[in-house]
Amino acid sequence: MTNAVSPTSPLVLGAMMFGTTIDEHTSFALLDRFVERGGVWIDTADCYSFWASADGQGGDSERVLGRWLAARPGVRDRVRIATKLGAEPLWSGSWPSGRAGLSRRAVRDAFAGSLDRLGVEAVDLLWLHQEDRRTPIEETVEALAELTGAGLTRRVGASNHPAWRIERARAHARVIGSLPLDALQLNATYLRVRPGTRPPGVEHRFGVLSDEQRDYADAHGLEVWAYTPLLAGAYDNPAKEIPEPYDHVGNERRLAALDEVSAEIGATRGQTVLAWHVAHGVRPMLGGSKLDQLDAAMEAVRLPLTSEQLARLDAAV
Template sequence: MTHLDTPVSPIVLGAMSFGTLVDEDTSFALLDRFVERGGVWIDTADCYSFWASESGHGGASEAVLGRWFAARPGVRDRIRLSTKVGAEPLWPGSWPEHRAGLSPRAIHDAVSGSLDRLGIDTIDLLWLHQEDRAVPIEETVDGLAVLTGDGIVRRVGASNHPAWRIERARAHARTIGSIPIDAFQLNSTYLRVRPGTRPPGVIHRFGVMSDEQHDYAVENGLETWAYTPLLSGAYDNDAKPVPEEYDHPGSDRRLRVLTEIAADRGLERGQVVLAWQLARGIRPILGGSRLSQLDTAIDAASVILTEDERSRLDAAV
C-alpha cells in the first residue's frame, strides 16, 4: 500500500470518531490513505466515542480498526497502534463521576477488551487516559508492569496528567524494574487560552500542555503528542470560529504572524501550526474526517520553518 521511497510521516491519525461520527467506509478510506502517505501511528481509546454512541459506551473506534486490520493482511506490521484506558464510563451517563479508572484490575480488564476489539495481541503504546486520584499511581504502575512484562504492551504513556505524577510513576517503575512512562499526550495548539480557562471539550485539570509539562518532557526524553492541534479546523475554516477561550490580544498578535507566514509560504495557517509543533518536537494528532484534510496535514510535515519564522511565531505573545 505504500512505496519504499515514501517518507515516514510523524503525523498521528486520531481515530476517535471512527464508527460513530465517521462511518466505516470513510474510516477505511482514511486509514488506507494514511498508510499510503507513510503514516505509522494510529491513536484511539477504549472509550471512543461513548458520547456519540447509541449504547453510551465506547469501543466503536477500536472495533472499526479491528475490522480494518482483518481486511488488510500485513498492514499491522507497518502500523503502530496506541490506545487508552481509564475513561470508559461504568454505565451509560456515568462519566466522569463513575469511570473505569486506573486500578490494576481495571487496566487488565480494559486491555483485554481492547485486544479483542482490535483483533491484535500486542499494543504498541498504552496510554493512561486521565489521572485517577482514587488509586495511588504506584499501584497503577504495578498493573502496567504486568502487561509490559508479559509483552502485551510495548510502551506506556500518560494523557491529561500533571508532571509530578508522571515523575512519581517513572520513579516507581525504575524501582521495580519495569518499563517507565515515556510519552505525554496533552491538548496543544499555537494559540493560548486566557488564564483560568480551558479549551472546549478539555475538562481535565491538567489536560492543556503547560510550559512545565513540556519542559519536563524535553528534559526527561518523553515523546510528546498533541491532541486538537488545529482547533477542529478553526485556523482555516471561516465556518468554525476560534473558540472564545482564545479571545484576547495575544491571540490577535499570534494570528497576525501566523497569517503572514502562511501567506508568504503559500500554506494554510493550520499547516504552519503543524510545522511549528513538529519543530518543537511535538507530534500532532489529526482527527479529521476527509481525505483532503489528511493530505494537507501530511504535506505540512515536510515544511521546514526558518529560524526567523520560528522566532517570529514564538515571540508573538
C-alpha cells in the same frame, strides 16, 4: 512483538470518531490513505466514542480498527497502534463520576477488552487516558509493569496528567525495574488559552500542555503528542469561530505572526500550525473526517520552517 516499522511521518491519525460519526467505509478510506502516504501512528481509546454511540459506551473505534486490520493482511507490520484506558463509563450515563479508572484490576480488564476489539496480540503504546486520584499511581504503574513485562505493549504513556504524577509514576517504575512512562498526550495548539480557562472539549484539569509539562518532557526525553492542534478547523474555516478562551490580545499578535509565516511558505494557517509543532518536536494528531483534510495535514508536517520563521512565531506574545 514483531512490529518494527520505522516512523516516516510525525502525524498521528486520531480514530476517535471511527464507527460513530465517521462511518466504516470512510474510516477505512482514511486509514488506507494514511498508510499510503507514509503514516504510521494510529491513536484510539477504549472509551471512543461513548458520547456518540448507540449504547452510551465506547469500543466502536477499536472495533473498526480491528476490522480494518483484519481486512488488510500485512498492514499491521506497517503501522503502530496506540490505545488508551481509564475513561470508559462504568455504565451508560455514568461519566465522568463513574468511570473505569486506573486500578490494577481496571487496567487489566480494560486492556484485555482493547486487545479483543482490535484483534491484536499486543499494542505499540498504551496510554493512561486521564488521572485517577482514587488509585495510588504506584498501583497503576505495577499494573502497567505486568503488561510490558508480558510483551503486551511496547511502551506506556499518559494523557491528561500533571507533571508531578508523571514523575512519581516514572520513579516507581525505576524502583520496580519496569518500563517508565515515556510519552505525554495533551491538548496543544499554537494559540494560548487565557489563564484559568480551558478550550472546548478539554474536561481535564491538566489536559492543556503547560510550560511545566513541556519542560518536564524536554528534560527527561519524553515524547509529546498534541491533540486538537487545529481547533476543529477554526484556523481556516470562516464558518467556525476561534473558541472564546483564546480571545485575548496576545493571540492577536500570534495570529498576525501566523498569517505572515503562512503567506511566506504558501500554506494555510492550520498547515503552518502543524509544521510549527513538528519543528518543536511535537507529534500532532489529526481527527479529521475527510480525505482532503488528511492530505493537507500529511503535506503540512513536511513543510520546512526556517529558524527565523520559527523564532518569529515563538516570539509573538
